[in-house]
């Protein structure tokens with residue numbers, strides 16, 4: 001029996017087990033050091049874990065009256081290709097009608113697919129992880145420019161340093177993560193212990 005809404009601890013166990021969450025000593029291209037690293041698509045390569053996470057996130061939307069009354073005439077939108085597996089899983093779980101995803105191209109977030117003004121249903125924006133909230137905000141802007149209303153927003157993991165709201169829309173999440181990082185090696189406690197460094201990308 002699949003449990004519909006796993007606890008944050010259970011979600012973190014899934015992320016650890018699949019390698020989507022790792023602890024260690026990591027350096028980002030920006031030069032920042034951090035003791036933890038998320039690579040969320042790793043959790044979405046398995047049918048079972050992808051389904052548990054997507055169904056859990058979809059439940060958070062289905063319990064919203066405004067959203068459930070609109071179904072199936074809802075669009076699920078990912079701010080980037082990384083969020084596509086989440087968007088497909090949530091679309092499937094909600095039987096929502098449409099799916100779209102944006103990409104960053106030459107520094108600007110846009111829909112690669114041709115999208116007509118007014119064709120996007122009222123939408124929910126979903127992502128695998130929200131670190132700063134910038135991708136959600138940029139997506140909100142382009143969706144509104146196309147004449148669609150954003151009725152929901154959610155992510156598997158939200159860093160606590162990210163905003164809790166996207167304008168008047170709350171950002172729902174399965175895990176609220178207390179992210180730590182250091183501006184550089186001098187400030188990093190793992191560097192002080194000479195622990196080996198792994199260079200990673202977002």
Ligand SMILES: [Zn+2]
Pocket residue numbers: 025033034184185188189190191
């Ligand atoms: Zn370090």
